[in-house]
Amino acid sequence: MTNLILFDDPTIRTALLPFTFTRPVAKCRVGILTIAEKWEKRLGTVPSYLTQDYLRVTFPQIAGTDNLYVNGALLATDALAEAVQQLAVGQSLVSADGQLLAIRTTEVFREQPVAGDDTVVAAGTVEMMTGLPSFLEHNGRQIRADFAFLTAGRQSQPITDPFTHCYGTENIFIEEGAVIRASILNAENGPIYIGRDARINEGSVVIGPFALGENSIVQWTSKMRANTSVGPNCKVGGEVGNTILFAYSAKQHDGYLGDSVIGEWCNLGADTNNSNLKNDYGNVKLYSYATGKLEDSGRMFCGLMMGDFTRAGISTMFNTGTVVGVSVNVFGGGFQPKHIPSFSWGGAADGIVGYRLEKALHVAGEAFKRRNLVFGEVEEQVLRAIFDKTRTDIAPS
Structure with a gap:
């Protein structure tokens, strides 16, 4: 079973302070749902989080041998949910400008994941939370x-x-x-x-x-x-x-x-x-x-x-x-x-x-x-x- 892990991009996390003092990026609410809930409901699995050390007591990472890391600032759509589900092990999903959106891997990251050589560019519009505005x-x-x-x-x-x-x-x-x-x-x-x-x-x-x-x-x-x-x-x-x-x-x-x-x-x-x-x-x-x-x-x-x-x-x-x-x-x-x-x-x-x-x-x-x-x-x-x-x-x- 693939483990869904929503990760914090350190630059984005800083840009979203003070809200990310107390939560991972994906636990922020925009629209009706939090970002995490948008992914959880589309992928049908409860996520864990790769976040700041002091927040891990509340939001631990649960990883295994098949891990799907998704950028916690990425606003889910049906098309994006389908795209990340289709990733093969070792593949990364990136935006048109090279931003890492997701990676499926056997590795367990302790810091922000890094895209590998095998990348897929996301189609269509990609919306992310990049700062307070x-x-x-x-x-x-x-x-x-x-x-x-x-x-x-x-x-x-x-x-x-x-x-x-x-x-x-x-x-x-x-x-x-x-x-x-x-x-x-x-x-x-x-x-x-x-x-x-x-x-x-x-x-x-x-x-x-x-x-x-x-x-x-x-x-x-x-x-x-x-x-x-x-x-x-x-x-x-x-x-x-x-x-x-x-x-x-x-x-x-x-x-x-x-x-x-x-x-x-x-x-x-x-x-x-x-x-x-x-x-x-x-x-x-x-x-x-x-x-x-x-x-x-x-x-x-x-x-x-x-x-x-x-x-x-x-x-x-x-x-x-x-x-x-x-x-x-x-x-x-x-x-x-x-x-x-x-x-x-x-x-x-x-x-x-x-x-x-x-x-x-x-x-x-x-x-x-x-x-x-x-x-x-x-x-x-x-x-x-x-x-x-x-x-x-x-x-x-």
């Missing part, structure tokens, strides 16, 4: 692609609420257990996918393409704009557009969140807002972990990039193209800095100090407890490793 560039198309893949040949559950009105009903798919109350769903310009046991509460307006993950909630009178993906076990409210929430995160209250990506276990306080457009209409600059500087994103619209376990106090204002690390507690008046390092505490008005590690671990544990989950030694070990890698000269609070 990729989330915003690909999300709408990936919602459409995932919707078509997940719903092919299946029948949607009916919407029985008499006070809910739908446009483009043929582009709406409702999984079992989902509840929709007195809302407007407009799928004329893109599909709407509502996951199992999800809920859309009274007075909400949802515009497709849109995806709501399993057990997630749209709070009442919310405005969900196009190209928005809400992962499983999230709670969203207010106005959200062209945004991804990975999982287990909450933005429940009024306030605008646009052209943004929010990791797992994040919480945005009431009336939190972000800017996604500069007053001069120029391209937004984003902090780069590779260069340590602000770099041109190539996008006119770009909002907030927030790593896991981060929370923002009420009425927090995030500047255009703000990058926030892992386990940050942001609060205070005024627009926040364009980059807030991991394990920091404070904001623009009051200054930023270091977040004591033990307190950060306690807060993470409490967040798990609120969802009836256990924050164990493995999760703690990963956060301790990130703390060691990202600690700065900021004095602890």
Whole structure:
């Protein structure tokens, strides 16, 4: 049996920080599914991962004598799935510009695989996650692609609420257990996918393409704009557009969140807002972990990039193209800095100090407890490793 192993390209992994501090590249969500789920469902096998040493305690590599290594940044299609399945042992699949997409081998790699001499060039368009702007560039198309893949040949559950009105009903798919109350769903310009046991509460307006993950909630009178993906076990409210929430995160209250990506276990306080457009209409600059500087994103619209376990106090204002690390507690008046390092505490008005590690671990544990989950030694070990890698000269609070 061939072992599916999704590998991190080190350059891409760095470009996708802060989200890849806490996960392999393939565990990032874009569209309805994570990249790993796109491959798992098409190839019919659960993948393992070739990733950073400190993440291997959570995401180990399971290899044998027949291994199919697939680039974890590669967005799966039916054609690509067929192409990697047809690789013979020793063959590599590469893009037109020579990027390694997959290799089937008897070797067990400990670092990024290298293509051999026997290569096959992938046909057609190849889409990959290459940096933070990729989330915003690909999300709408990936919602459409995932919707078509997940719903092919299946029948949607009916919407029985008499006070809910739908446009483009043929582009709406409702999984079992989902509840929709007195809302407007407009799928004329893109599909709407509502996951199992999800809920859309009274007075909400949802515009497709849109995806709501399993057990997630749209709070009442919310405005969900196009190209928005809400992962499983999230709670969203207010106005959200062209945004991804990975999982287990909450933005429940009024306030605008646009052209943004929010990791797992994040919480945005009431009336939190972000800017996604500069007053001069120029391209937004984003902090780069590779260069340590602000770099041109190539996008006119770009909002907030927030790593896991981060929370923002009420009425927090995030500047255009703000990058926030892992386990940050942001609060205070005024627009926040364009980059807030991991394990920091404070904001623009009051200054930023270091977040004591033990307190950060306690807060993470409490967040798990609120969802009836256990924050164990493995999760703690990963956060301790990130703390060691990202600690700065900021004095602890």
